[in-house]
Amino acid sequence: MKILFAAAEAIPFVKTGGLADVIGALPKALLKAGHDVRIVLPKYKAVPDQFRSQLEPVDIIQVPLAWRSQYCGIEELTYEGIPVYFIDNEFYYGRDGIYGYGDDGERFAFFNRAVLEILPYIDFQPDVIHCHDWHAALIPVLLRHHYLHNPFYQSVRTVFTVHNLLYQGIFPYEVMPDLLDLPNDYFTPDGLEYYGNVNYLKAGLVYADHVTTVSPTYAEEIKTEYYGYGLDGLLRSLGGKLSGIVNGIDTKLYNPATDTEIPAKYRTSLNKKRENKPFLQQELGLPVDPKIPLISMVTRLVDSKGLELVRRVLDELLYFDNIQVVVLGTGEYEYEQWFKEAANRHPSKLSAQIKFNDGLSRRIYAGSDIFLMPSKFEPCGISQLLALRYGSIPVVRETGGLNDTVQSFNEFTGEGNGFSFNHYNAHDMLYTLRRAVHMYHQPDQWKKIVRNAFAGDYSWNVSAERYLEIYQSLLN
Numbered sequence: 352m353k354i355l356f357a358a359a360e361a362i363p364f365v366k367t368g369g370l371a372d373v374i375g376a377l378p379k380a381l382l383k384a385g386h387d388v389r390i391v392l393p394k395y396k397a398v399p400d401q402f403r404s405q406l407e408p409v410d411i412i413q414v415p416l417a418w419r420s421q422y423c424g425i426e427e428l429t430y431e432g433i434p435v436y437f438i439d440n441e442f443y444y445g446r447d448g449i450y451g452y453g454d455d456g457e458r459f460a461f462f463n464r465a466v467l468e469i470l471p472y473i474d475f476q477p478d479v480i481h482c483h484d485w486h487a488a489l490i491p492v493l494l495r496h497h498y499l500h501n502p503f504y505q506s507v508r509t510v511f512t513v514h515n516l517l518y519q520g521i522f523p524y525e526v527m528p529d530l531l532d533l534p535n536d537y538f539t540p541d542g543l544e545y546y547g548n549v550n551y552l553k554a555g556l557v558y559a560d561h562v563t564t565v566s567p568t569y570a571e572e573i574k575t576e577y578y579g580y581g582l583d584g585l586l587r588s589l590g591g592k593l594s595g596i597v598n599g600i601d602t603k604l605y606n607p608a609t610d611t612e613i614p615a616k617y618r619t620s621l622n623k624k625r626e627n628k629p630f631l632q633q634e635l636g637l638p639v640d641p642k643i644p645l646i647s648m649v650t651r652l653v654d655s656k657g658l659e660l661v662r663r664v665l666d667e668l669l670y671f672d673n674i675q676v677v678v679l680g681t682g683e684y685e686y687e688q689w690f691k692e693a694a695n696r697h698p699s700k701l702s703a704q705i706k707f708n709d710g711l712s713r714r715i716y717a718g719s720d721i722f723l724m725p726s727k728f729e730p731c732g733i734s735q736l737l738a739l740r741y742g743s744i745p746v747v748r749e750t751g752g753l754n755d756t757v758q759s760f761n762e763f764t765g766e767g768n769g770f771s772f773n774h775y776n777a778h779d780m781l782y783t784l785r786r787a788v789h790m791y792h793q794p795d796q797w798k799k800i801v802r803n804a805f806a807g808d809y810s811w812n813v814s815a816e817r818y819l820e821i822y823q824s825l826l827n
Contacts (some may be wrong), residue, residue, distance in 0.1 A: 352386045352387070352478050352479070352819070352822060352823070352826075353386070353387045353475065353476065353477045353478045353479075354378075354381060354386055354387070354388045354389070354477060354478065354479050354480075354481060354822065355388075355389050355390075355391060355466075355470075355475065355477040355479070355480045355481065356374055356377075356378055356388065356389070356390045356391070356481050356483070357390075357391050357462075357463075357466045357480060357481070357482050357483065357487040357490060358370060358374045358390070358391075358392065358482075358483040358484070358486065358487055359392070359393065359449070359450075359459070359462075359483070359484065359486035359487065360374065360392070360449065361374035361375050361390060361392055361435075362374070362375035362376075363375065363399075363402075363430075364392060364398050364399070364402055364435070365392070365395050365397050365398055365449060367449055367450070368514075368515075368651075369514065369598070369731070369732075369733045370483060370484055370514045372598075372600070372601070372733055373483070373512075373514070373565075373598055374390060374483065375601065376599065376600065376601040376604075376811050377599075377811050377814070377815060377818070378390055378433050379431060379432075379433065379601070379811070380599070380810070380811035380812060380814075380815035381815050381818070381819070382432055382433055383815075384815060384816075384819065386819075388433055389433065389434045389435070389436065389473075389475060389477075390433060390434070390435045390436070391435075391436040391437075391438065391466050391469070392435065392436070392437055392438070393437070393438050393440075393443070393444045393458075393462055394406075394424075394426060394437035394438055394439040394440075394444055395444045395446075395449055396444065396445050396446055396447060397447070397448075397449060398437070402428060402430075405428040406426040406427065406428050406437060407426065407427050407428065408424065408425070408426055409425040409426060409427050409436070409472065409473060410424075410425045410469075410472045410473075411423070411424050411425070412425065412468060412469065412472060414461060414464050414465045414468050415464065415468075415532070416457070416460060416461055416464060416530060416532075417528065417529055417530055417531065417532040418529075421440060421442075421461055422440055422442075423438060423439065423440060423461075423465050423468065423469070424438075424439030424440070425437075425438070425439070425469050425472055425473065426439055427473070436469065436473060438462055438465045438466070438469070440461065440465075443457070443458045443461055443462075444458070455520070455522075456520070456522035456523075456526050456530065456549075456551075457526075457530055459485075459486045459487075459489075459520065459551070460489060460526065460530040460531055462486065462487070463487060463488075463489035463490050463493055464489075464493060464497075466480070466487070466490055467490065467493060467494060467497070467498055467504070470503070470504075471503060476503060476506075476507070477507055478506070478507070478508065478822065478826055479507070479508050479509070479510055479822045479825065479826075480494075480507060480508075480509050480510075481509075481510045481511075481512065481818075482509060482510070482511045482512070482555055482559065483511075483512050483514060484512070484513065484514050484515070484518065484552070485518060485519055485520030485551040485552035485555070486520065486551075487511075487555075488511060488520065488551045488552045488553075488554050488555030488556075489531065489551055489554050489555075490509060490555075491509040491511060491554065491555055491558035491559040491560070492531075492533070492537065492542075492543070492554045492557070492558040493531070494507060494509060495558055496533055496537070497532070508560045508822075508825040508826065509558075509559045509560050509561075510559060510560065510561045510562075510563060510818075510821060510822065510825070511555035511556065511559035511561075511562050511563070512562075512563045512564065512565070513552070513555075513556075513562065513563070513564040513565075513573070513730075514564075514565055514730060514731075515730050516552070516564075516573050516578070516579070516580050516582065516730070517580060517655075518552075519545075519550050519551065519552040519553070519580065519582075520550065520551030520552055521545060521548050521549070521550050521551070522548060522549050522551070523548055523549070524538065524547065524548060524549060526549050527543070527549055531549075541557065542554075542557060543557075545581070546581070550582075552582075553582065553585065556582065556585055556586070556589065557585070560825050561592055561594070561821050561824075561825060562589055562592055562593045562594070563593070563594045563595065563596055563818075563821065564593070564594075564595050564596075564730060565595070565596065565597065565598050565730045565731035565751075565752060566595050566596075566597045566598070566730060566731045566751050566752035566754075566755045566756075567595035567596075567597070567755055568595065568750070568751050568752065568754040568755050569595055569729075569730045569731065569751040569752060570593055570594065570595030571595070572728070572750070572751060573586050574586045574587045578728060594817075594821060596814050596817045596818060597731060597752055597755050597756060597814055598731040598732075598733065598736070598752065598811075598814065599736070599809055599810050599811035599812070599813070599814050599815075600733060600736045600737060600740065600809050600810070600811075601811075602740065602809060602810040605713075605737055605740055605741075606740075607624070607716075607717055607740070607741050607742070610713055610717070612709075612710040612713040612714060613627055613713055613714055613717040613718075614626070614627055614630040614714075615627050615630075615717075617717075617742075618805075619742075619802070619805040619806075621742065621797075621798055621801045621802075624717065624741070624742045624801075625641060627714065627717040627718040628641055628645060628718045628719075628720075629641060630714070630718065631645070631677075631714050631715065631717075631718030631719070632645070632675070632718070634711075634714065635677055635702035635704070636698075636702060637675050637677075637699065637700070637702055638675075638699055643673060643674060643675050644674050644675070644720045644721060644788050644791045644792075645674070645675045645676075645677065645718065645719045645720050645721070646674055646675070646676045646677075646719065646720070646721045646722075646723055646746075646784070646788075647676070647677050647678075647679075647715045647716070647719035647721070647722050647723070647738075647743060648661075648676075648677070648678045648679070648680070648722070648723050648724070649679045649680060649712045649715055649716070649722075649734055649737075650678070650679075650680045650682075650724070650734065651680055651681070651682045652678075652680050652681060652682025652683055652686035652687055652690070652705075653682045653683055653686070654683070654727065655726060655727050655728060655729075656724075656725075656726050656727070657724070657725030657726045657727055657748060657775075657780075658686050659777075660725050660775070660776070660777040660780045661723070661725065661777075661780075662686075662689060663777035664777045664778065664780065664781040665693060665701075666693065666696070666697075667781070668781060668784065669693075669696075669697045669700045669701060670697075672785070672788065674700065674788060675700050675701070675702075676700060676701045676702070677701075677702045677704065677715055677719065678690050678701075678702070678703050678704065679704040679706070679708065679711060679712055679715055680704075680705070680707070681705055681706060681707055687705045690703040690705065691703050691705060713741075715743075716737055716738055716740075716741035716743050717741050717742075717743075719743045720743065720744065720791055721743065721744050721745075721746055721784070721787050721788070721791065722734070722735065722738035722743040722744065722745045722746070723745075723746050723784065724738075724745055724746070724747045724748075724753060725746070725747065725748045725772075725780050726747070726748055726750060726751070726753060727748075727750070727775060728750050728751055729747075729748075729750055729751040729752055729753050730751050730752060731751060731752030731755075731756075732747075732751065732752045732753050732756070735747055735752075735753055735756060735757055735769075736756060736809045739756070739757075739768060739769070739804045739807055739809060740809050742801050742804055742805055744768070744769050744770070744787065744800055744801065744804060745757045745768075745769035745770070746769065746770045746771070746772075746780075746783055746784055746787050747769060747770075747771050748771065748772055748773070748775065748780070749771045749772065749773045753771070754771070756809075757769040757770075757771055758771075759771045760790065760796075760799075760800050760803075762790070762796055765799045765803075766803070767800065767803060768800065768803040768804045768807060769800070769804070770783050770784075770786060770787045770790075771783065
């Protein structure tokens with residue numbers, strides 16, 4: 352099968368969030384299964400020089416964008432067996448940032464049109480174009496309106512994946528004639544119209560042949576008013592066209608047995624894992640004591656990650672419990688400052704690392720005992736999977752992919768790989784954290800939990816099979 356991934360980011364080329372991890376890992380699993388998989392991305396200024404130097408020119412074409420005809424360079428490199436195509440246009444992508452510009456509607460309208468235009472020039476006729484998030488959501492409707500008269504495109508099917516419904520790509524009506532060259536037949540409540548504007552993500556939901564999101568629980572949650580962000584009615588109407596498939600992680604890239612960033616390597620040995628803890632405590636400036644449970648958070652410092660719950664009870668926890676806490680991440684200024692001040696109040700118990708540091712994040716996964724992720728909502732989540740892979744036991748709220756990947760430990764049956772709470776309530780979280788700490792001090796029970804965490808399959812293998820089933824169903 353021939354599959355083309357269209358997305359705004361992918362590791363190792365450019366990353367702002369979990370989308371990049373998916374595009375970096377899922378194609379590898381599909382390639383391993385024997386399929387012809389390729390990726391197309393914008394050529395941002397942020398793409399590292401080590402990859403820019405490997406790019407080979409394929410062709411230069413003009414891409415129609417309503418009344419415009421825009422330059423489009425096509426460049427290619429092969430990364431770990433997968434051809435990756437870059438759409439080159441300095442006006443749109445030669446900027447320091449990735450998103451957040453006033454002309455994002457135009458920048459990604461161009462990208463969507465370019466993905467379809469380059470196919471004959473790269474000599475690739477995909478069976479399926481897999482589009483990701485609002486940045487690539489126009490491809491199904493553009494394919495339908497502008498290209499299905501061309502025999503080259505008539506057999507192409509589309510799958511659209513929602514990674515986070517909060518971000519929809521909403522722009523004024525004027526983009527319909529001025530950028531998309533679409534008639535008003537598409538500007539209806541059943542089409543792209545959204546409260547008088549054009550909703551790019553909605554285009555993917557309506558016009559793709561199949562829609563997926565990144566966990567079964569999130570697929571159900573977004574059908575409700577609270578999680579649906581104005582699209583819950585449409586999502587309920589999709590019926591069997593909507594599926595939820597849990598993300599995986601790159602278990603080769605994230606492997607405590609080979610990770611060069613951690614001091615003591617291990618596979619499934621709790622004792623070997625614990626050798627990392629004193630090194631981490633020393634690095635963080637915390638008292639070195641292997642008996643103190645170390646709780647970690649590696650997160651974006653934003654409201655959706657449940658930080659209001661943490662702020663409500665963290666001082667109480669640090670005053671009255673014999674624990675240590677480390678927080679690694681950046682985000683909103685208010686949260687960054689709060690954690691810095693909290694660390695000043697509790698210098699021997701809390702380390703606030705307000706930065707992005709991949710190596711430190713791995714040492715935190717390896718050296719911490721408990722991983723806290725109390726998200727307000729979490730479509731899938733990658734961090735809890737990494738924590739499980741490294742044997743740091745998650746404490747999570749039962750939402751989205753957290754609900755699908757973390758099963759609360761049952762001390763009577765020995766089942767479960769973590770701890771969870773249901774309501775978005777600070778003291779429910781506090782009670783669950785203290786339950787986890789209580790279990791930590793029961794060595795036999797803790798060994799069972801860690802053993803269960805190590806035993807899980809967090810790779811893309813199972814999820815890749817589910818995607819292949821969907822692709823195949825569209826071709827029959």
